[in-house]
Amino acid sequence: MYRPVVLFQRKGPFLEELDKLGIEYVIWPExxxxxxxxxxxxxxxxxxxxxxxxxxxxxxxxxxxxxxxxxxxxxxxxxxxxxxxxxxxxxxxxxxxxxxxxxxxxxxxxxxxxxxxxxxxxxxxxxVELERYDRASDIRSELGLTPENVVVSFIGQIKKIKGIELFIQLADRLRHSGAWFLIAGKCRDPDYPEEQFLREIADKGNIKYLGYRGDIQNIYKTSDIVVVPSQWEEPFGLINIEAGACRKPVIATRVGGIPEVIKHGENGFLVEKDDLDSLAEYTGRLIDDKALGMKLGDNGRGRVETYFxxxxxxxxxxxxxxxxxxx
Structure with missing residues (x-):
């Protein structure tokens, strides 16, 4: 049994969680x-x-x-x-x-x-803590979606390196598929300001921008497919295991540490970071084949339970x- 003592440079909201858990902490300025x-x-x-x-x-x-x-x-x-x-x-x-x-x-x-x-x-x-995702709720009705709608989601910071532009291109490529494309996250890229982002999705009738969500587990639960189109060498990518915890298949770019989590054809699909054609192909396949998506999602949950x-x-x-x- 370990007795943790956590050092923080300054006070913040996380200290309330430590107080609840009875974990000792020290404010220790740099x-x-x-x-x-x-x-x-x-x-x-x-x-x-x-x-x-x-x-x-x-x-x-x-x-x-x-x-x-x-x-x-x-x-x-x-x-x-x-x-x-x-x-x-x-x-x-x-x-x-x-x-x-x-x-x-x-x-x-x-x-x-x-x-x-x-x-x-x-x-x-x-x-990842499985309990949080096991308690998640499907919020389609809140978002104006029906149980029949196929939902493809981008979750995370809205930055160019996270592949948001590729995701918007994907939504445009599959605009006739009948699927809805959700974007949940906060704009955090000075080179890609929120105004520019909103202009780019303004005429995309199949995209819903949700902004920052504190109930992100509910967005996973509502989704059928999670896309992680990172354009940099992502060291790990928490989105991949969070999606797996919620039994969702992931289509991700083959960068950084992502292939250590997503196994092509097992719990999702991997594409090269600039390959919109393959990204659209695999997304379209899962839109059309819900059974395949459920199988990959179940496999993802198994990998998360075993390794993460x-x-x-x-x-x-x-x-x-x-x-x-x-x-």
């Missing part, structure tokens, strides 16, 4: 990097905190943060774990004091720090046990 005197004080503060809280291991969830804490941990012989959520090329100097790097996919692991092949880099996939729920947690616990036991 320290001064450039002033050597202040840095030394930060190391001393870190030593005091680690001793006071009886810390056995440090798990840093953002790379490049808090080298003073790493130095303090090294002085006390406390193992440090760093979690990589994106590919990182240039290792900072203090990386030599880190015991283990955890990557969210084999792609992230294999493409990070190529100059350090001997570094202990391990893969621990992201996990408890397994990553047990794996992470094993790493903790290994590092703490070796002190």
């Amino acid at each position: 320290h001064e990097f450039e002033n050597i005197g202040q840095y030394g004080i930060s190391v001393l503060r870190s030593l005091k905190l680690l001793k006071q809280k009886k810390i056995d291991a440090i798990h840093m969830n953002y790379f490049g943060w808090r080298p003073a804490e790493v130095m303090a941990a090294r002085m006390l012989g406390i193992p440090v774990i760093v979690h990589m959520h994106v590919v990182l090329q240039s290792p900072p100097p203090y990386l030599k004091y880190v015991h283990t790097l955890i990557a969210n996919s084999a792609y992230t692991r294999d493409h990070s720090f190529p100059s350090m092949p001997a570094c202990d880099k391990r893969v621990v996939y992201c996990s 729920t408890d397994a990553p947690i047990r794996q992470l616990e094993g790493i903790y046990n290994e590092l703490i036991g070796s002190r």
Whole structure:
């Protein structure tokens, strides 16, 4: 049994959840990097905190943060774990004091720090809480849709790198299919402002823009098909396992770590990132064949249950046990 202590730079809404769970947290502002005197004080503060809280291991969830804490941990012989959520090329100097790097996919692991092949880099996939998706509701009536409508969804941040433009092209290509195309997410791309996005979908009669949704599990439940048309090397892609948790087939681009989640022909289909023809072909196939979509969705749920729920947690616990036991 572990006793977590979570450090935050500032107060935020997530602290309420930790209070409900009874998890201890500390507001720990970011320290001064450039002033050597202040840095030394930060190391001393870190030593005091680690001793006071009886810390056995440090798990840093953002790379490049808090080298003073790493130095303090090294002085006390406390193992440090760093979690990589994106590919990182240039290792900072203090990386030599880190015991283990955890990557969210084999792609992230294999493409990070190529100059350090001997570094202990391990893969621990992201996990998803099934209960949230099992409680989801179909909200077609709220959205003006019927049970007979086929619903194809794009879920996530509205950015060019997320493939929103390709999704709009897909909706236009399949405008005579009878399917509805939902877009759920917030515009977050300075190079693709909301005004431009809204202009591009204004004349698309088969697209419904829902904006940001706090009940995203209900959007998955309402969907028949989820499209993940990423245009960058997506390190993992949470959308893929969230869709699987809701038994939805996924059509995604073959980029980054996505092929580690989506197996072509098993729980969805993979296409090249600029291949609108194949994207439209597979989407059209699932629009016409609901039984195939249900089969792929069930397979997706099976993969999520096997690889993306408890397994990553047990794996992470094993790493903790290994590092703490070796002190």
